[in-house]
Amino acid sequence: MYIIVVGGGVVGHGIALELQALAGHEVTIVEADGRRAAQLREEIGEMVVHGDGTEVAFLEAVGTDRCDLFIAVTADDGANLVACQVAKHGFNVRRTLARVNDPRNEDLFRKLGVDSTISAARAVMAQIEATLPEHTVIPLMYLEGSDLRVVDLRLQEGAPAAGKPIKDLQLPAQTLISLVIDGNGPRVPGGDTVLHVGDEVIAVIPADAEEQMRELITGLPLGASSSVPDGR
């Protein structure tokens, strides 16, 4: 596989080292700052190239047209978005992945054709929310090419879903409860599996089913619950 990584900062450097360990892939690291590029080249080798990873002519020169996976991880959201869009629409790269520094930009990136996004702020928030007892629906992963997502749910006191077997639940369409985690650890549920208050559930749900699921596991109507207490 040919992989291009735009951005040789802390994240790009880390990715380069990991990819190096995975033998058999061709990797190019693109770094816009000349001094940083020279420094990386000394440490990692020939695969580091000095140049602007958002510039069409430069991306052509590094063979973006035969790239299988294009990754943009600079600290600048504009550069990451533009690099991925140029790769996708200018060179028909099949898979693009961008780091999103401002989490509010995530939806825009995905709408504009970036296949996967990574937001450090959002990843850390998901971890924080998962440890809060009041956490309700936490997105774990967005499935490409669909509006499906994998979410983590915890059944609250008074949840309509508690005490009932899964087959009797009024689940939204396209929803699958794939894992139930209780005091005995995780298990794959069947239709007769009964959910209890405090159980953690991993489910695949469509984007528009989130509120319905929230209601099922909290018993609170739309908008009445907040996944993070606001502290006021």
Added chain:
Amino acid sequence: MNVVIMGCGRVGAAVAGRLGAEGHRVTILDTDAYAFHRLPSNFGGRGLVGSGTDNTMLEAAGIREADAFIALATGDNRNILAAQKAKHVYGVAIAVSRVKDPLRSELFGRLGIRTFSPTRIGADLAHDVLFSGE
């Protein structure tokens, strides 16, 4: 029209002044308050200090009510990000971005925003002026 402009450099200030004189309601953003001294003294619009790639700033500038957005800041990528955000997040009908790199200008001009490349225009002009005396 309600127009939001990002970047109060020489071009941004001149366009803001011109649109204002034509009777449009203009809000112009720049990260540096000093930039607003470039606006004509009779400019009747608003100047706001902040980044046009930031959602909070765009909302403060009235992006939701804007009919047009023009990105004229320094970096091509910031301009493209902001113009696409205006268009696709806030539904602004007309989003314009200056893109110095002619190839990037052409590519993004096909992806829903309006673009122009001062590099290309400048090169054409330089060429034409060279031969204009003949």
